[in-house]
Amino acid sequence: MDYDTINVERSADRVVVELDRPYARNAINAAMVNELHTVCGELEQEPRFLVIHGAGEDFAAGADIGELRVRGREEALTGINRALFDRINRLSLPTVAAIEGNALGGGAELAYACDIRIAGQGARFGNPEPGLGILAAAGACYRLSELVGKSVAKQVILGGGLLDADAAHRHGLVMDVVERGTALTAARALVDRMSKASPLALRLSKSVVDAAGPHPLLDDVAQAVLFESSDKRERMANFLERRRA
Structure with missing residues (x-):
């Protein structure tokens, strides 16, 4: 099927999804959420590996602020982005995020939801939501602590700190740091290796x-x-x- 915000490449053992809003630094909007839900439904019916990466220079620089600005209490209580990221996290076969450039806000939370992350040099992770008057409520407040420990998670979420690729690797957030522009290639190679397992x-x-x-x-x-x-x-x-x- 045709999508407006993502590109999907399918093969027998994997699905590779490209977040395709480079003019908006791949900000995650409602349309992208819906299209990623469709991909999840496909993978729940036919389990395969999932690789997610971003078009252009960034993985995803956050949720779409224009949409967030007009959302209210009822939208927050539905957990729009959180429900998607939790669904990705529950997929039965491993998921891999290939991160180049910025993975911020909702983009970081999407990466945290994947089982394994591979970062290109120049990748950055952060959750600046409190600076916008909101909570990192799509998984960062519970998932990042599990991944890097509560102290580092507080430095990122409360202190506004950014984890560059080397810091992310040092704290165990990413599996490997590779040359800039090669994260997707490394993610594909990782899936090639995992696909040989049962x-x-x-x-x-x-x-x-x-x-x-x-x-x-x-x-x-x-x-x-x-x-x-x-x-x-x-x-x-x-x-x-x-x-x-």
């Missing part, structure tokens, strides 16, 4: 990692399912044959 093992591993609190029984049940899979038996047989060769 899809069921990846799905169950993600569910177990994301589960709240200690969960040894959940780990055991997930492992029991995998132990009975034909994919596990075939992969281990191939491993032992290669070792004997």
Whole structure:
């Protein structure tokens, strides 16, 4: 289907989404939210890897301020952007954000919602929402603390600090920092590597990692399912044959 704010590339194992409002630094507006929901629905029906990146120089420099300015209490209570980002976070196979340039406000929260982030040199993360009189309410206040710890999250959200690519890597927010302009290439290579793993093992591993609190029984049940899979038996047989060769 045709989209107005994103470009979508599909293949057998992945969907690559480009946020395509470069004239607005890929600011996330209502139309983009709706179109990303459509992509989520597709991935819920047919699980594949998801890669998200931005057109032009930025990943996404925030939510659309023109739209935010006229939203009121009722819109806030529906969690427009938060509901989308939570849905992306719940997708069953890994999601990867390839970040170049600015990932600010809602753009940062979209990146936080992905499982793995890869940053080009020059990438910056920040949540300047309090300076606009609002809360970073689309996931930063709970997700960023989980990713980098409460102290660093407070420095970003309360102190207005920006994390450049190297700081983001140092605090564990990004997996790799690559040469400027190559984050998408690195994200594709990462998906190439992950796609060689068992899809069921990846799905169950993600569910177990994301589960709240200690969960040894959940780990055991997930492992029991995998132990009975034909994919596990075939992969281990191939491993032992290669070792004997």
